[in-house]
Amino acid sequence: MLAGAMSSRADIRIEPDTPENLEATTEEELLPLYKTMLSIRRLEEASAKAYSVGKIGGFLHLAIGQEAVCTGAVAALRPEDYITSTYREHGHIYARGVSARAILAEMWGKKTGVVKGLGGSMHMFSKEHNFLGGHGIVGGHVPIAVGAAFKAKYHGEKRVSAVFFGDGSATIGGFAEGLALAALWKLPVVFICENNQYSMGTPLYRTTAAPDITQRALAHDMDRDRFDGDDVIKVKRRIALAVERARETNRPTLIEVRTYRFRGHSMSDPGLYRTREEVAEWKKGDPLVRAKRRLIEELGVDEEKIKAIAAEVKDEIADAVRFADTSPASDSYLPYVIKE
Ligand SMILES: Cc1ncc(C[n+]2csc(CCOP(=O)(O)OP(=O)(O)O)c2C)c(N)n1
Ligand SMILES: [Mg+2]
Numbered sequence: 001m002l003a004g005a006m007s008s009r010a011d012i013r014i015e016p017d018t019p020e021n022l023e024a025t026t027e028e029e030l031l032p033l034y035k036t037m038l039s040i041r042r043l044e045e046a047s048a049k050a051y052s053v054g055k056i057g058g059f060l061h062l063a064i065g066q067e068a069v070c071t072g073a074v075a076a077l078r079p080e081d082y083i084t085s086t087y088r089e090h091g092h093i094y095a096r097g098v099s100a101r102a103i104l105a106e107m108w109g110k111k112t113g114v115v116k117g118l119g120g121s122m123h124m125f126s127k128e129h130n131f132l133g134g135h136g137i138v139g140g141h142v143p144i145a146v147g148a149a150f151k152a153k154y155h156g157e158k159r160v161s162a163v164f165f166g167d168g169s170a171t172i173g174g175f176a177e178g179l180a181l182a183a184l185w186k187l188p189v190v191f192i193c194e195n196n197q198y199s200m201g202t203p204l205y206r207t208t209a210a211p212d213i214t215q216r217a218l219a220h221d222m223d224r225d226r227f228d229g230d231d232v233i234k235v236k237r238r239i240a241l242a243v244e245r246a247r248e249t250n251r252p253t254l255i256e257v258r259t260y261r262f263r264g265h266s267m268s269d270p271g272l273y274r275t276r277e278e279v280a281e282w283k284k285g286d287p288l289v290r291a292k293r294r295l296i297e298e299l300g301v302d303e304e305k306i307k308a309i310a311a312e313v314k315d316e317i318a319d320a321v322r323f324a325d326t327s328p329a330s331d332s333y334l335p336y337v338i339k340e
Helices: 027-052 067-075 090-095 100-107 142-154 167-171 173-184 232-249 276-283 287-298 303-326
Strands: 082-084 161-166 189-195 223-228 253-258
Touching (some): 027 067, 027 287, 067 090, 067 189, 142 189, 167 189, 287 303
Parallel strands (some): 223 253
């Protein structure tokens, strides 16, 4: 593990893509994961553009830079497993299988959105996809995921409940209570902390005296893991271990993945709390760039094949934008834009 040379407020520990750091993979495995990450990025770029011209009301939180976490983690789960997430959930629900059309139409406040245009960017749900939100209250959703795990265990369903949350949740009551109950009752939960180093503009060192989030697991005799979240294969492999442990033995795991969001907390955040150099340093570990490099340099995938995937993704998102633009407004759509 490398410590970044520059002085910074963020915990810069980008792991180099050396053979000892990389899990073996194949084109068959990595190419679809790369495509999912690319779709998520293009989807979020399209939503940023739409937000700037007032097509999206309320808040919009993008996870550009963090795509490997949701993509790798969801790939380690089965469709019947539950997923619960925060307001930064576009990638999670897309990786779970909800279409770009339904996601963008939701942001646009349209009837054809995944929750009929009533939830918007922060509150997407899909019963069909076992996706339990989209939650705006920091840490408040963690007990919901624990409840889903309790239900699964009670009925002997062998389903796992994965919950995504930010580093800001680590000091919130709901998280502490959820962790304690999952450990005590041996519930099949995989707690996934997406440590992007900041809670809005507050760096982690100002919110906790114990920046290794997984230390919280020790208090509950719980399994834990902590690793680079920008390597999609590593995310998939390591989360799969926790998922299998939960499925087979009902032991919960607390996982912390280190990642970074390249844009502001929300669309109205100018990001004055971090330096350009810091952002540039993290961009060197861009999960899409790393995956593409592996595909070409290590797995010998033809660049033309990757270009064809990029063209497919471009079409998919352009189609979703057209669909959202031309869909009818939700019944409760407010004809004005609420800005932060
Ligand atoms: C209980 C609660 N307190 C405060 C807020 C305001 N708030 C919204 S997002 C946020 C930062 C959360 O940061 P983190 O958990 O690290 O997630 P990230 O935004 O980095 O994904 C805060 C404090 C909130 N939504 N809920
Ligand atoms: Mg954060």
